[in-house]
Amino acid sequence: MTTSSDGSSASTGKRRLPFNFKESLPPNKRLKTANTKESSAGKHISCTHHEDTNRKRVVEQLASIGKTICRAVYFTCNLYDFVDCLIAELGETPVFDIDSDLLEAVKQISTFHPLVRDVIRQGRRECKMSIRNIGDALRKGHESAQSNDIKTIKENLPYIFSGIKFEPPIEPVHSVGKARMGFHHPQCAELLRPLNANWDDPKVRALSLTTVHAPTVQDFPHFIMANARDLNMGPEGQASILDRLFISPYLIRAARVILFGPSAVNETPIPPTSRCNASKNNIRGASPELIAYITIMLRFCLSDEESYSNDCYSYIKLYDVIRKQFQDVNFKTVKKYIINTWNSELFPRTATTGMGSSKNVISGPETRQGHLGHITAEKSAVLQIAKAQSQLSAQYDTTLTDAERDVATALLIV
Structure with a gap:
């Protein structure tokens, strides 16, 4: 064996390890040799x-x-x-x-x-x-959902209420100013007016600008109802008003804008995108709470209130009153019809009604008659009671219980 001048072994062909062996290793090989304190850290x-x-x-x-x-x-x-x-x-x-x-x-x-x-x-x-x-x-x-939904609805009010000519225009909202909306704006006032209000009476209209009270069923905003001309009213006439509650095209369009985006205002995309709120929040069907939420968001955006709060108008109370209405045993059959209608319009792939998706909320006469057939004589009996109570209350100022007043107002709108 020979030794070269640098100390390496020439006969074996192997080179001696460098003096600073640990420092020459790559970092991943040196990790195990680090001191205990460094490893713990x-x-x-x-x-x-x-x-x-x-x-x-x-x-x-x-x-x-x-x-x-x-x-x-x-x-x-x-x-x-x-x-x-x-x-x-x-x-x-x-x-x-x-x-x-x-x-x-x-x-x-x-x-x-x-x-x-x-x-x-x-x-x-x-x-x-x-x-x-x-x-x-x-x-x-x-809070993020609420603020984003308010912003989205405000920006799309003209499309949600397409067919209504707002004078002065409400697009964009800042052009007219929130202070000039609500009951100060003729078209907004028509949409916001309570269901049972005699809007032809100037005194009633004046009260809406000055009176603030906790909302009841009687104060459901008028925009929740489908237009009578869009319905096949049938022989019951006024009784079919019940079938107009909470299925207006305005509510459905607002729901589409929130759940699927502004481009879906008139028709639900099939399938919906993975980035829309319905997909991200796993919302696959309608609920009374969704309907109540859309109602209060839409009401706020039409109002003259600059920021959302319960100081001027109790949106919390309105939301809870709508939920209570859907829980009413006398509303059970109608509730099923309303939910099925919403599902058919918002979630056509999972709807049980078979109505499919359309650009309008109201279906054709044949389909609608099929659904109305499920609203049985039970509803007719309730309507007769409600009608009698409502007429007595109007003519003789008879005091009704809360339950009687709620049913009477919801089932018989004049």
Whole structure:
């Protein structure tokens, strides 16, 4: 064996390892040779990054759930109570009392987001999120949905109310000014007027500008009704007014704009894009809460109020009154018809009515007659009672119970 001047072994053909062996290795090979303190620090950073990534993903999922709650489940619910109700199902002790409305809302959100409990469980156990943390994430999505929907409706009012000539024009909204809308604007006033108001009476119109009170069923805005000329009224005549509630083209168009985007104002895209709100929020069917939400959003956008609040008009009360109306046992058959109509227009692939999608809300006479056939003699009996009560109330100022007044007003509009 010979040794060269640089100390390498010439006979074996092998070169001696460099003196600074550790420094010559690539970083991934040197990791195991690092001191204990350095390794521990790297492990801590890795764990923290993993936890932050999980938490971010949970917060994003909660925001999406919050948007669905806003639009289609329970707009006016206390989101922290909602979380409390969910964690109670996971075996934790609830902080607040849980009411039946919250239980129903939790049941509903599960149909839109089947993994909602898994998200809450991960947030609580893996990410160590408090009820407030989870509620804040839901609220962020809730508020984002509401503000975006108001902006979208405002920008598309002329298309939602196509066929109505607004004088002065309302496009864009800033050209006329919010202060000149609402009951100060002739066409907006016609759309906002209460269902049972005698709008030909100047005193009634004047009161609408000065009187503020908590809305009742009697104050449902007129734009929720389909036009009588679009209906096949049938032999019942005035009784068929019941079939006009909550199926106006304005409500359906506003719902399309919010769920599928402005380009879908007249027809639901088949299939809807993956980026639309309906897809992102897993909204695949209509609900009374969706109808109530669209109603209050549309009412606000037509009003003269600069910003959304419950100071001048109680939108929370209107929302809850609409929900209560759909829960009324006497409204059960009509509720089914309304929901089927909305599904056929917004979600034609999953609708059970077979009406299909169309540019107008109102279907043809043959189809409509088929649906009206499901509204049985039960409705006729209720109508007769409601009509008698309404007439007595109008002529003799008879005091009705809340339930009687609600049914009478909803079923018999004059």
